[in-house]
Amino acid sequence: MGKIDVRVTTSSLEMSDCFSLKPSPGHGAMNSFVGNVRNLNLGKTVIKMEYDCFIPLCEKTFFDIAKEAQDKWCTDANILIVHRHGKVEVGEASVVIFATTGHRDEAYRITRYIIEEIKVRAPIWKKEFYENGETDWVRGHALCQHRKVDHHENGRGHSCGREILSHEAR
Numbered sequence: 001m002g003k004i005d006v007r008v009t010t011s012s013l014e015m016s017d018c019f020s021l022k023p024s025p026g027h028g029a030m031n032s033f034v035g036n037v038r039n040l041n042l043g044k045t046v047i048k049m050e051y052d053c054f055i056p057l058c059e060k061t062f063f064d065i066a067k068e069a070q071d072k073w074c075t076d077a078n079i080l081i082v083h084r085h086g087k088v089e090v091g092e093a094s095v096v097i098f099a100t101t102g103h104r105d106e107a108y109r110i111t112r113y114i115i116e117e118i119k120v121r122a123p124i125w126k127k128e129f130y131e132n133g134e135t136d137w138v139r140g141h142a143l144c145q146h147r148k149v150d151h152h153e154n155g156r157g158h159s160c161g162r163e164i165l166s167h168e169a170r
Contacts (some may be wrong), residue, residue: 001075032099
């Protein structure tokens, strides 16, 4: 069984944190996903985000999602999930997901699965702060009307109203 490390932190996320999770001797692939706060959403200029969550439940949800990914694609995958809590500036990372596996395909699938599942299942609430002084709670937690993404398993899926294209032949 591979290692799973999940955390919620108020500290800045650095890519070097990923490399604390060492690949097992049979792992030839390492894949990462980093989600950064962007400066524009729905036509509004964003100056920062604030993430709020119930940390114990959030970490349990991350662990459950990581375990599902292991069971689905690679039981000996090593997985790291770290998510920010509190204020995060534009350009800063809000989430880091890192997986080491025997082969690249399973590493890609695992990191994609994890981020998509976090978006719909983790008890995380996001508040955007705009240049004009307004704020708004945005989609990104289990209470929103997200639809699950199929993670390339059945052709096409949807997330936040956007079509997710499959790598499969049409």
